[in-house]
Each structure stands twice: as C-alpha cells, then as structure tokens.
Amino acid sequence: MHALxxxxxxxxxxxxxxxxxxxxxxxxxxxxxxxxxxxQGPAFKAGLRRVCRRLKLTIVKRSKxxxxxxxxxxxxxxxxTFAWLNRCRRLAKDWECRSRTAxxxxxxxxxxxxxxxxxxxxx
Numbered sequence: 001m002h003a004l005x006x007x008x009x010x011x012x013x014x015x016x017x018x019x020x021x022x023x024x025x026x027x028x029x030x031x032x033x034x035x036x037x038x039x040q041g042p043a044f045k046a047g048l049r050r051v052c053r054r055l056k057l058t059i060v061k062r063s064k065x066x067x068x069x070x071x072x073x074x075x076x077x078x079x080x081t082f083a084w085l086n087r088c089r090r091l092a093k094d095w096e097c098r099s100r101t102a103x104x105x106x107x108x109x110x111x112x113x114x115x116x117x118x119x120x121x122x123x
C-alpha cells in the first residue's frame with residue numbers, strides 16, 4: 001500500500017506518524033491500525049490523533065503467560081510480509097545510500113511479490 005524510508009536516527013513512533021500522515025491521504029477509508037508494543041504511549045497516540053482522527057489504534061501485546069514462540073494475532077501478517085520481502089537479495093542488507101533508492105527497490109520487491117501471488121495457479 002505505502003512505504004516511507006527514513007533515517008535510522010528517527011524513532012519508529014515518529015516514523016509511524018509520518019507514514020500515517022501520508023497514507024491517510026491516499027486511503028481515507030482506513031479505520032483501524034494494528035501496532036506492536038513499540039508504538040505504545042502518549043506521543044504516538046497524540047501524533048496519530050492529530051493526523052487522522054477517525055483511526056482506531058489497537059496495540060497487539062504478547063501475553064505475560066506465554067513462554068517461547070507464540071503467534072500473536074494480526075502481527076503475523078506483518079512478520080510474514082517482511083519475511084517475503086527479505087527474500088529479495090537487494091533488501092536483505094542496507095546497501096542503498098539514498099532513501100529514495102531504498103524505497104524504489106522496496107516497491108519493486110512488492111510488485112514482484114504481488115505479481116507472483118496474482119499469477120499463482122491452484123489446482
């Protein structure tokens with residue numbers, strides 16, 4: 001849907017607000033955002049509320065009783081997508097000097113992934 005590459009000096013919470021500010025203009029019908037515990041806190045909520053008021057934030061947390069590996073609801077979708085994208089050799093390491101080049105290769109990898117999924121035949 002959308003990608004934004006920012007420098008490593010930018011916190012994920014700040015980058016998340018930037019992504020939502022640009023994404024919400026493209027997709028104003030979005031109503032819910034699932035995020036992990038790193039996006040918890042008043043700064044992210046305030047920034048999100050400032051950018052898109054209608055969006056409902058749901059933090060997906062790990063259970064305190066869970067031991068070892070546990071699949072978290074909704075979070076596996078993001079993790080699976082990152083795993084698919086990291087199959088592309090160019091994205092496995094940060095080789096790019098410019099953020100626009102990194103974004104271009106991310107979009108190319110996404111196009112490749114979606115084309116494969118759309119063209120996949122099932123019997």
